[in-house]
Amino acid sequence: MYYKEYGNTGMKVSAIGLGTMRYDEQDVKAGRFEKCAEIPLYALENGINYWDTAPFYCDDKSEIITGIALSQVKRSDVYVTSKTNFSTLGDHPSRDDFRRRLETSLDRLKTDYIDFYHMWCMLNLESWERHMEVLYSFFEEAEREGLIRNIVFSSHMQGDDIETVVETGKFKGMLIGYNALNHRFRQSGIEKAYENGMGVVVMNPLGGGMIPNHPEAFTYLTEGTDLTVPQAALRFVASHKEITVTLAGCTTKEHIDDAVKAVENLEEYSAQEIVKQFEGKGASLNNLCTGCGYCKGCPKEIEIPKYMDAYNQYIFTGKKKSILDRLDNHWDISKEKVLECIACRKCEEQCTQHLPIVERLKEIGEIS
Ligand code: SF4
Ligand code: SF4
Incomplete structure (x- = not known):
């Protein structure tokens, strides 16, 4: 496994992180949590020491499953994350609401601390400002008490807006969607974070399935390698020097093997160099729907x-x-x-x- 420094934290994390939103659906439904927990354990055996989880993932069972695995390994061998925001706490959360949510995550994860706690899913600057006003001091208090090690945020904002958040210096790292489809759209944000000594974790490196579903449009990523299109898409992201961890959502051990192969003998380049390398090769596809589902709740029930x-x-x-x-x-x-x-x-x-x-x-x- 290839490891990178997470910003200025001194933590060494694997270039591939485990996204824990894809535990086997049937196993989750049937309550076979121990079986699901074999996935993070296998990931760690293969050097993946960054496990990203959250409330609500996998029918709200992801933290529980991840906790089963976490309790079976040396705690310091793994960096684990979780997340919170108004959607998990209600629109006007109090300190107690925040603490209850955090304590629930700690209980489920069977741990005394969370390495990276996210101010989750900041969709735009306005929403981020409201979250800062209400929640940031609660995050700081939990950090002082050692319940969380690093305050980070996750976002679907565009490059310029991400820069604004980064410049506040309030976060040790961030989690954003970045892939061969939308990289031009978010590149300035990751560059800014890197310059500011922040870790950058990437979700959705396969464009919500768009890349594997349209391999013909992405074969250019595989040129000169023996990688499949999805592996090459993971490697594309992981090879950015500005990006610390690329999350791979894994259901099976084969998915983990695939992700591990994607970063074998990884070489890092700047985002600028990567853009130059692929200039004119892929379509500029920032305008695609990634199927993330955040637009739910249409009053006319349009899907x-x-x-x-x-x-x-x-x-x-x-x-x-x-x-x-x-x-x-x-x-x-x-x-x-x-x-x-x-x-x-x-x-x-x-x-x-x-x-x-x-x-x-x-x-x-x-x-x-
Ligand atoms: S249209 Fe909906 S599903 Fe598609 S990218 Fe936008 S929020 Fe996500
Ligand atoms: S009514 Fe139209 S604009 Fe409003 S949420 Fe539904 S699709 Fe979007």
Whole structure:
């Protein structure tokens, strides 16, 4: 395994981290938690010492499963994370609400401390400012008491906004979505974090499945290697010197083997060099829906991720008819539903890719 320094913390973390949101669904449902816990244990055997978890993952069982594994290893051999925000605490949380949430995570993880505790999922600057105002002092207090080791944040903001947060100097690291699809969109943010001595952890390195589902568009990443497209996509991210840990969501031991192979003999380059290396080779695909699902809650119950996934087909093929094919054959939903959109833009405010959802729905509605 290849290891990197996590910002200025002095912690040495594996270039691949374990994303624990993909424990086997059937095993989770059946309560076979010990079996699921074999995944982090196998990850550690293979050198993966960064385990990223959170409330709600895997039907709210991820922390419990990860804790079973954590209790079976030497605590100092693993860096474990968890997360909190208004969605987990309610809109006007008190210090006690915060503490209860943190204590629940500690109990579930069977540990006295969490290495990286995230101010979770900051979608825009406004939301981040509100979280800072209400929660940051609670984070600091928990850090002083040793319950959390490092205060970090996770975000779906764009590069410029990430820079604003980074410049406050309030965080030791950050977790962001970054991949071969959207890297131009977030690059300035990771550069700024690196310059400021922060660790950078990357989620969603496979673009929410878009990369493995469209391998033909990404074979350029595999040139000169014996890697598969998903492995090459992981390596693409991990090879940024500005990026510390690349999270791989693993359900099976084979997934771990694949991720480990992706960083064998890793070489690091600056984001600038990487952009130059791949210039003109891949499409600029920042405008794709990654299927993250953050746009849920449409008052008209429009299944936005499905429509935006269908729109992705148009971006890939250039044919509007491919949208209708996708809606009919893959999702089995009607085109007419989009006409119910009242353009409230609630979804656009939540969209992690900042997509013009209303406009795209309108376009879909107009296809004859
Ligand atoms: S803008 Fe349209 S699709 Fe988006 S939440 Fe509002 S009604 Fe739903
Ligand atoms: S439309 Fe935006 S928020 Fe919704 S699933 Fe796609 S990328 Fe995520």
